[in-house]
Amino acid sequence: MNSEAQQEHPQDNCLRFSDIRAAAANIAAHIRLTPVLRCPQLDDRLDAEIFFKCENFQEMGAFKLRGATNAVFTLPETAAAKGVATHSSGNHGAAVALAARRRGITACVVMPENASSFKKRAVTEYGAKVIFCESSMRGRETALAEYVSATGAAVVHPYNDIKVMAGQGTAALELHAQVEQLDLILAPVGGGGLLSGTAVATRALRPGCSIIGVEPAGADDARRSLELGRITALAQPETIADGLRATVGPLPFAVLRSQVDDIVCVSDESIIRAMRYIWERMKIIIEPSSAVVAAAMLDLLVDVKGKRVGVILSGGNVDLDQLPW
Amino acid sequence: MNSEAQQEHPQDNCLRFSDIRAAAANIAAHIRLTPVLRCPQLDDRLDAEIFFKCENFQEMGAFKLRGATNAVFTLPETAAAKGVATHSSGNHGAAVALAARRRGITACVVMPENASSFKKRAVTEYGAKVIFCESSMRGRETALAEYVSATGAAVVHPYNDIKVMAGQGTAALELHAQVEQLDLILAPVGGGGLLSGTAVATRALRPGCSIIGVEPAGADDARRSLELGRITALAQPETIADGLRATVGPLPFAVLRSQVDDIVCVSDESIIRAMRYIWERMKIIIEPSSAVVAAAMLDLLVDVKGKRVGVILSGGNVDLDQLPW
Numbered sequence: 018m019n020s021e022a023q024q025e026h027p028q029d030n031c032l033r034f035s036d037i038r039a040a041a042a043n044i045a046a047h048i049r050l051t052p053v054l055r056c057p058q059l060d061d062r063l064d065a066e067i068f069f070k071c072e073n074f075q076e077m078g079a080f081k082l083r084g085a086t087n088a089v090f091t092l093p094e095t096a097a098a099k100g101v102a103t104h105s106s107g108n109h110g111a112a113v114a115l116a117a118r119r120r121g122i123t124a125c126v127v128m129p130e131n132a133s134s135f136k137k138r139a140v141t142e143y144g145a146k147v148i149f150c151e152s153s154m155r156g157r158e159t160a161l162a163e164y165v166s167a168t169g170a171a172v173v174h175p176y177n178d179i180k181v182m183a184g185q186g187t188a189a190l191e192l193h194a195q196v197e198q199l200d201l202i203l204a205p206v207g208g209g210g211l212l213s214g215t216a217v218a219t220r221a222l223r224p225g226c227s228i229i230g231v232e233p234a235g236a237d238d239a240r241r242s243l244e245l246g247r248i249t250a251l252a253q254p255e256t257i258a259d260g261l262r263a264t265v266g267p268l269p270f271a272v273l274r275s276q277v278d279d280i281v282c283v284s285d286e287s288i289i290r291a292m293r294y295i296w297e298r299m300k301i302i303i304e305p306s307s308a309v310v311a312a313a314m315l316d317l318l319v320d321v322k323g324k325r326v327g328v329i330l331s332g333g334n335v336d337l338d339q340l341p342w
Numbered sequence: 343m344n345s346e347a348q349q350e351h352p353q354d355n356c357l358r359f360s361d362i363r364a365a366a367a368n369i370a371a372h373i374r375l376t377p378v379l380r381c382p383q384l385d386d387r388l389d390a391e392i393f394f395k396c397e398n399f400q401e402m403g404a405f406k407l408r409g410a411t412n413a414v415f416t417l418p419e420t421a422a423a424k425g426v427a428t429h430s431s432g433n434h435g436a437a438v439a440l441a442a443r444r445r446g447i448t449a450c451v452v453m454p455e456n457a458s459s460f461k462k463r464a465v466t467e468y469g470a471k472v473i474f475c476e477s478s479m480r481g482r483e484t485a486l487a488e489y490v491s492a493t494g495a496a497v498v499h500p501y502n503d504i505k506v507m508a509g510q511g512t513a514a515l516e517l518h519a520q521v522e523q524l525d526l527i528l529a530p531v532g533g534g535g536l537l538s539g540t541a542v543a544t545r546a547l548r549p550g551c552s553i554i555g556v557e558p559a560g561a562d563d564a565r566r567s568l569e570l571g572r573i574t575a576l577a578q579p580e581t582i583a584d585g586l587r588a589t590v591g592p593l594p595f596a597v598l599r600s601q602v603d604d605i606v607c608v609s610d611e612s613i614i615r616a617m618r619y620i621w622e623r624m625k626i627i628i629e630p631s632s633a634v635v636a637a638a639m640l641d642l643l644v645d646v647k648g649k650r651v652g653v654i655l656s657g658g659n660v661d662l663d664q665l666p667w
Contacts, residue, residue, distance in 0.1 A: 049382075052377060052379070054377070054399070057374075057401065071625075073625045074379070074624070074625055076382065078625060293662060296627060296662060297662065299399070300396075300398045300399055300403060300626060300627040300628075300658035301625060301626055301627065302621060302625040302626065302627060303625075333625035337618060337621060337622065337665070337667065338667065340662070340665070342662065342663065
């Protein structure tokens with residue numbers, strides 16, 4: 018298979034840099050080129066140069082719009098006509114809803130009954146149909162399967178999908194264009210979509226740059242899975258970082274195994290402290306799932322001294338009536 | 343007096359554009375060139391192009407560092423040796439403290455006993471001596487006068503000082519360089535330092551651009567003073583926008599009378615709603631005193647339709663344990 022054919026058939030289950038470049042072209046008209054901000058106090062404290070890629074400023078408040086837009090807009094016309102569907106308790110649902118509205122097709126998001134009203138509102142505001150299900154992975158999958166079999170809608174998986182992973186990788190693609198010569202890049206790990214896209218973009222553009230993922234200690238399935246060499250789900254992930262509770266998917270896992278240098282884990286206490294640090298010093302709003310990376314640096318779990326460090330701040334969707342401090 | 347002499351003697355009590363240009367040079371090494379951010383949802387809602395100059399990202403969290411730095415760094419050596427002093431319950435105190443620390447001189451900030459512990463901490467963290475006084479303008483002035491007569495320290499007034507006003511004007515100077523062809527510029531009004539600097543910079547750089555100040559309805563002394571043609575203090579200003587409770591000073595007032603097109607007033611309810619709107623949509627932290635301008639736009643008190651509008655977001659120092667919603 019030559020490289021052109023690979024680009025045409027990315028569903029050969031291996032994320033390539035060409036997929037990410039194609040995604041960047043596909044989504045350019047629909048996403049924001051987010052700014053890169055600095056935090057001089059943090060630079061001083063860590064003796065490093067930290068560059069924050071602010072995906073919290075992305076439309077709908079998270080990088081998730083990148084992957085969802087790539088998946089929704091590359092669906093063939095006939096498939097798209099039947100709409101799209103996904104299950105999500107958070108940002109991915111809102112991202113699919115917004116991307117579908119823009120393409121003019123229907124979207125359905127299966128959400129657990131106990132999802133916060135804050136998140137339910139975001140999804141419905143973007144015009145998606147919401148189906149509530151019981152709060153378990155099985156409950157979600159059953160409800161989604163029923164909807165899909167009734168409607169023929171295309172499923173946009175939150176992370177185990179090459180189109181989605183490629184879209185998420187465009188954040189790092191942009192960051193390397195905005196900031197040269199990074200020595201290290203850090204991203205959170207949930208299902209692995211963002212980290213795998215970040216890794217493939219970084220290996221292609223800046224081969225010597227280290228790639229480290231950060232995971233909540235209470236949802237450290239990616240770290241365990243990499244250690245054991247196979248995907249290992251946790252029975253009951255527990256963390257405030259609600260975007261990072263998912264189990265790493267097989268497609269992202271294949272990338273993480275070969276291209277990520279390390280995964281480090283942080284406690285919820287550290288996450289909350291780091292989140293507040295970023296709010297107070299940088300005056301920007303990040304959600305707990307984004308704060309994991311700042312927590313890893315503040316806890317000195319990652320050696321950043323003297324380095325140029327890129328950080329993907331993944332999102333800023335926080336219920337301002339329910340702050341964790 | 344030729345124009346060079348004016349630049350050398352700005353204390354002739356009239357703020358000139360040359361003062362602002364000189365201030366920009368004086369403070370360049372000590373302040374951040376803050377970014378300009380957009381809010382597409384707000385642009386859509388108002389059918390306008392709004393450009394937010396993010397002084398909430400300024401070091402110590404507010405534009406106040408500009409004026410304080412200009413005043414502290416232009417003090418002659420002999421005067422500086424005796425230190426600087428001011429009274430402030432908020433950002434100006436922290437700004438003077440930081441500027442003085444950088445110049446290596448002592449700073450004293452007179453603060454009302456009932457100032458929030460959040461604000462006391464900021465001032466002491468930057469190394470200033472704090473003197474507590476009773477919570478009234480007379481109490482503050484008495485305590486400051488006592489300190490100054492004992493030490494010979496130079497007073498850096500929060501707004502009624504040409505050096506301070508000139509420093510505050512550098513935010514608009516930067517904004518006009520970052521964004522061309524603004525039709526309208528908006529800034530909050532407290533003592534009038536920021537608005538007067540903004541007006542003089544704007545009249546010089548973009549003569550056709552309208553200049554409008556926004557004031558809390560519960561502290562509308564600037565609006566009343568302009569209507570009556572003389573400074574009119576309120577007995578008891580009441581607003582959540584704690585940075586805007588001061589009475590407009592004579593030196594800023596002279597500028598506002600001749601160069602500002604209008605002052606509009608917003609309720610505290612609108613301020614809180616607008617503050618939350620900006621937090622949620624832009625994912626940035628602004629304080630109530632900054633939110634007045636967004637409130638004026640959201641309440642349609644200013645006609646922005648079809649215009650390119652510059653907004654000075656003055657600061658982002660908020661006690662995250664005491665949010666107003």
